[in-house]
Amino acid sequence: MSDNDLTAVEFAQLKKENSKLKLEANLRRSLSTQLEKQKKIADEAKQEALEKSAELEILSAKLARYLSPQIYEQIFSGNQDADVTSQRKKLTVFFSDIVGFTDITEHLESEELTSLINFYLNEMSTIALKFGGTIDKYIGDAILIFFGDPETKGYADDATNCLKMAIEMQQKMQELTNVWGKNFGLKTALSIRIGINTGFCTVGNFGSENRLDYTVIGSPVNLASRLESSAQPNKIIVSEETYLLVRDLFELQEVGEIKLKGISRPVKYFEVISEQTNDENQIIVDTGNLKIELNPALFGDEDLNNLENIYLKMKKKVKET
Numbered sequence: 240m241s242d243n244d245l246t247a248v249e250f251a252q253l254k255k256e257n258s259k260l261k262l263e264a265n266l267r268r269s270l271s272t273q274l275e276k277q278k279k280i281a282d283e284a285k286q287e288a289l290e291k292s293a294e295l296e297i298l299s300a301k302l303a304r305y306l307s308p309q310i311y312e313q314i315f316s317g318n319q320d321a322d323v324t325s326q327r328k329k330l331t332v333f334f335s336d337i338v339g340f341t342d343i344t345e346h347l348e349s350e351e352l353t354s355l356i357n358f359y360l361n362e363m364s365t366i367a368l369k370f371g372g373t374i375d376k377y378i379g380d381a382i383l384i385f386f387g388d389p390e391t392k393g394y395a396d397d398a399t400n401c402l403k404m405a406i407e408m409q410q411k412m413q414e415l416t417n418v419w420g421k422n423f424g425l426k427t428a429l430s431i432r433i434g435i436n437t438g439f440c441t442v443g444n445f446g447s448e449n450r451l452d453y454t455v456i457g458s459p460v461n462l463a464s465r466l467e468s469s470a471q472p473n474k475i476i477v478s479e480e481t482y483l484l485v486r487d488l489f490e491l492q493e494v495g496e497i498k499l500k501g502i503s504r505p506v507k508y509f510e511v512i513s514e515q516t517n518d519e520n521q522i523i524v525d526t527g528n529l530k531i532e533l534n535p536a537l538f539g540d541e542d543l544n545n546l547e548n549i550y551l552k553m554k555k556k557v558k559e560t
Contacts, residue, residue, distance in 0.1 A: 308368060325441050325442060325443025325444065325445065326441070326442065326443055327439055327440070327441055328387055328388050328391070328440060328442050329387060329394055329437065329438065329439050329440075330385045330386060330387040330388060330397070330437070330438070330439075330440045330442065330455060330459070331385065331386045331387060331397045331398040331401040331435060331436070331437045331481060331484075332383070332384075332385045332435065332436050332437070332438075332455065332459055332460050332463040333372065333382070333383070333384040333385065333386075333401050333404070333405065333433065333434075333435050333463065334381065334382070334383055334433070334434045334435075334463045334464045334466070334467035335363070335381065335382050335405075335408065335431050335432065335433045335434075335467060336379075336380050336382070336431065336432065336467065336468075337359070337380040337429055337430070337431055338429075338430045338431065338432055338472040340379070340380040343355075343425065347423075347424075351423060351424065354423065355419075355423045355425075356379075356380060358422075358423075359380070359429065360377055360382070362411055362415070363382055363408055363411075366404055366407050366408050366411060367382075367384050367404055369404070369407075370400045370401070370403055370404040370407075371386065371392075371400055372384040372385070372386055372400070372401065372404055373385050373386070373388060373389070375453075375454050375455060376452075376454065383455075383460075384401075384404075385455050386398070386400055386401045388442045388455070394437065394484055395484045395485070397437075398435075398437050398481050398485050399484070399485050399488055401435055401481075402475070402477070402481075402485055402488075402489055402511060403514065405433045405435060405475045406475065406511065406513070408431070408433070409431070409433070409473060409475060412428075412429065412430060412431055412473070413473075415428075415429070416428045430472040430473045431472075431473070432467055432468075432470035432471065432472055432473070432474055433467060433470060433474070433475040433476070434463050434464065434465070434466030434467025434468070434469070434470055434475075434476055434477075435463060435466070435475065435476070435477040435478070435481050436459050436460075436462045436463035436466060436478040436480060437459065437478065437480040437481040437484060438457070438458070438459030438462070438478075438480055439457065439459065440455045440456065440457035440459050440460055441455070441456050441457050442454070442456075458502075459480075461501055461502070462478060462502060462506065463478075465499040465500065465501065465502060465506075466478060466499075466506070466508055469499065469508075474510055474511075475510065475511040476494065476508050476509065476510050476511070477491065477508065477509050477511060478507075478508055478509075479506075479507045479508070479509070482509045488514065489511055489512075489513070489514050490511075490512040490513045491509040491510065491511055491512060492509060492510045492512055493507070493509050494508055494509060494510050495507070495508070496508075513532055533546075
């Protein structure tokens with residue numbers, strides 16, 4: 240074989256190696272390009288997922304405002320299905336409304352009325368959630384709350400928390416006495432009446448496949464509503480069923496029996512006077528014409544100033560007479 244033949248063979252081999260290197264380089268470039276594309280697609284998918292997640296969080300937060308926190312938690316945790324289902328439970332049911340609200344609506348513009356009712360409902364709802372009440376619904380100025388579902392602490396504790404909530408609501412209304420005129424132009428302060436009953440109710444999802452409402456129904460609910468409408472302004476009245484569960488923890492006074500529309504038997508009911516306390520520092524004054532129960536441990540500077548102002552006004556009145 241000549242030197243020319245060897246050179247031709249070597250040249251062919253080099254050409255073959257060069258083609259192989261070019262092919263490998265092209266494959267690397269192609270692979271790199273594909274990886275860049277895949278990375279871009281993955282980054283875009285990740286960004287889209289983050290945006291969707293943020294949108295879902297915003298939507299979830301908005302939906303949460305249409306549900307009681309307990310029900311919202313049950314649904315989004317997967318413990319509660321969005322099906323038309325219900326169950327029987329022993330609940331303590333609370334109803335309240337504003338005394339004379341219909342007359343109030345006739346003297347307020349719609350914007351003023353909206354501001355007033357939203358402020359009131361916010362104050363009451365904050366207290367309800369503090370004591371673990373499940374806010375069923377707002378019916379104009381009326382509020383329906385129940386204790387014992389979706390979670391219960393026991394019949395007695397559920398009823399106790401309901402009464403504690405009711406007492407604090409009435410106390411809050413007293414604290415807001417000067418707010419209604421100052422902020423909303425009302426000539427008289429708002430007052431509420433409250434009715435409470437305990438009994439076996441049907442609770443769960445009611446409605447259609449397209450629209451559900453998590454609520455409570457049954458005769459105990461109707462009785463709580465009837466008791467509320469029979470209560471005097473600034474008063475809390477409870478049924479005998481509730482009374483039997485809480486009588487050791489609260490001072491209650493039997494009012495009598497009333498025949499309520501839709502209820503076949505006369506209903507014995509009680510008025511809540513106060514929550515009992517074993518605090519040795521509690522101050523109780525009872526002269527027959529005057530009864531005051533004070534717990535200094537719960538007093539703030541504003542409470543002391545209000546008490547002093549009341550004392551000075553009463554002292555002045557007595558001297559004038």
